[in-house]
Every structure is written in structure tokens, then in C-alpha cells.
Amino acid sequence: xxxxxxxxxxxxxxxxxxxxxxxxxxxxxxxxxxxxxxxxxxxxxxxxxxxxxxxxxxxxxxxxxxxxxxxxxxxxxxxxxxxxxxxxxxxxxxxxxxxxxxxxxxxxxxxxx
Amino acid sequence: xxxxxxxxxxxxxxxxxxxxxxxxxxxxxxxxxxxxxxxxxxxxxxxxxxxxxxxxxxxxxxxxxxxxxxxxxxxxxxxxxxxxxxxxxxxxxxxxxxxxxxxxxxxxxxxxx
Numbered sequence: 001x002x003x004x005x006x007x008x009x010x011x012x013x014x015x016x017x018x019x020x021x022x023x024x025x026x027x028x029x030x031x032x033x034x035x036x037x038x039x040x041x042x043x044x045x046x047x048x049x050x051x052x053x054x055x056x057x058x059x060x061x062x063x064x065x066x067x068x069x070x071x072x073x074x075x076x077x078x079x080x081x082x083x084x085x086x087x088x089x090x091x092x093x094x095x096x097x098x099x100x101x102x103x104x105x106x107x108x109x110x111x112x113x
Numbered sequence: 114x115x116x117x118x119x120x121x122x123x124x125x126x127x128x129x130x131x132x133x134x135x136x137x138x139x140x141x142x143x144x145x146x147x148x149x150x151x152x153x154x155x156x157x158x159x160x161x162x163x164x165x166x167x168x169x170x171x172x173x174x175x176x177x178x179x180x181x182x183x184x185x186x187x188x189x190x191x192x193x194x195x196x197x198x199x200x201x202x203x204x205x206x207x208x209x210x211x212x213x214x215x216x217x218x219x220x221x222x223x224x225x226x
Contacts, residue, residue, distance in 0.1 A: 004156075033213065043157075043200070043216040056213050090156050092214075101147070102214065104156035 002026065004093050004105035012111045018079040021108045025072050025093030031055075032074040033102065034066060037088040046089075049074055050096070081112045115140040115205050119217035126224050129190050134220045136201030137183040146184050147214065148177050149200040157200055160186075191224045198222070 005024040013019050025032050033056075034046040045058035049068035066076040072093075078085055088109050092102035117138045126132055138146065145164050149157035161170045163179040170177050174195065176187040186199055198221045202214040 035214075035216075042218040043202075043214075045213040045215070048213060058213065092156075101159050101162055103159060104149075106154075106156045 004091055004103050006089075006091050006105035006108050008108060009106065010109045010111075012113060013081050015081055015083060015112055017081050018077060019081060019110060020075055020077045021089055021091075021110070023074045023076075023091030023093075023105060025074070025091075026103055029093035029095055029103075030072055031094040031096055032068055032072060033092045033094075034074070034076050035090045035092065036060075037090055037107070038086075043090070046076065078110075083112050086110060086112045115203065115212075115215050117201055117203055117215055117217035119199075119201050119220050121220060122218070123221045124223070126188075126191055126222070128192055128224055128226050131187070131189045131191070133188070134186040134199055134201075134222070135183060136186070136217055138201075138203045139182075140203045140205045140215070142205050144204045144206045144212075146179055147202045147204070148184070148186055149202065151198045151200055151219070160199075188222070191222075193224045193226050196222055196224045 007022045031050045033048040035043045037043045047066050048056040052068045063079045068074045088107045090107045092104045094102045120135045145162050147162050148160040151157045161177040166181045168179050174189050178185050198219040200219045202216040205212040
């Protein structure tokens, strides 16, 4: 059974650019969540999508956005990149969310220079 | 405000030396408490979900317990391969609603042979 797949694994971008990260959940999982992980703040929730609708959103600026497609694949976009956006971005999928447990991907390491 | 605090931040053990990691939490309406293991450069790997005070779960050398204010992850006779960062997270929610995972900053465990 394939796990959660995130692409690309590594990314280097210049300040001011925008970036799109992709996540393919486990087959049959309809909930996809995104988290940002940094050494100082740990894992922080960005947003959750369920059946193509944003169900929950964390405290991040509007530069961070996402969407989910009908096949449950999800993308997140960060516009006008800042140096502080350098982090490991993790995607997690779940059958319906939460209490059934989340399975995480290996993440996309974004470096902003 | 919902929050999760893990202690200690780092723990160094000799192989075979048992110990416990602590996760204290304050949350309105606990739906579940999760333990994850994270290896360097990888996404968190699901270990346990605990739902109510008094619940215990075991997996190999790991045992997780839950009270109304905290959870412990007991590691019995650890091996070097148990070295990793252990993350605790809670999910809050009322009725049919469910919130996102709120993570602690983790305990970095090193087991020396």
C-alpha cells in the first residue's frame, strides 16, 4: 500500500518568488492536512482539506494557500516567499480526519535564499 | 489556549536503561492524544492514539499511558534503533467537530550502545 507522497523533496527558491508543493494521499483517504516544521516552532498547522473543501485553517498569513482536487490530491502554494518560510512542509492524510490517525509524508524541504 | 508541552527536550540513555517521556497538555474537549516518532529527514511515524484517561497502549518496547492532564511514553530496555525524536500531539473538538493536531516540540532520544 503506497504511503503519502510529497513532491518535490527539496526546493530552493529566491525571496519574493512563489512555490507550489504537491501531496498525494493514501488511496481512499479524503482528508489532507499541511504542517510547517521549523527547529524553533516545531510543527504548526497550516490547513486541512476534506472532499475539496477547506475544513480548518491555522494562523498563517494569506500568502499560504492550498487546494484539494477531486482525487484527493492536494497542493499548497506560498506566494512572495520570505526567508522565514524556510522549513520542512509536511502533508498528512487520514480517512476522514483526526481520530483515525494521520499518516505523514516525508515532507518537502524548502529553502528560501 | 490549547497547548502541549513535552519534557525533557533531550534524553540520553544507555542501551537497556528504561525511562519515560512526558507530555502535558491543556485542551478544551480532548478527542485524542497521539504519539509519533520522527527520524532525521523523515516525516513523523504514527505510534499510538489514546482517547480517554486510564487508557494504555503498547508496541514492542514502548508503552503509552494517559491521564486527564498528561501522557507518558515509557521505553523499556531501549536499543540504539529507538533513537529518534518523539512527538506528542492532541486533537480537540466538540460533538461532531474536530480540530487539527496541536504538537509539542518533541523529546530527542539518544540511546548509546
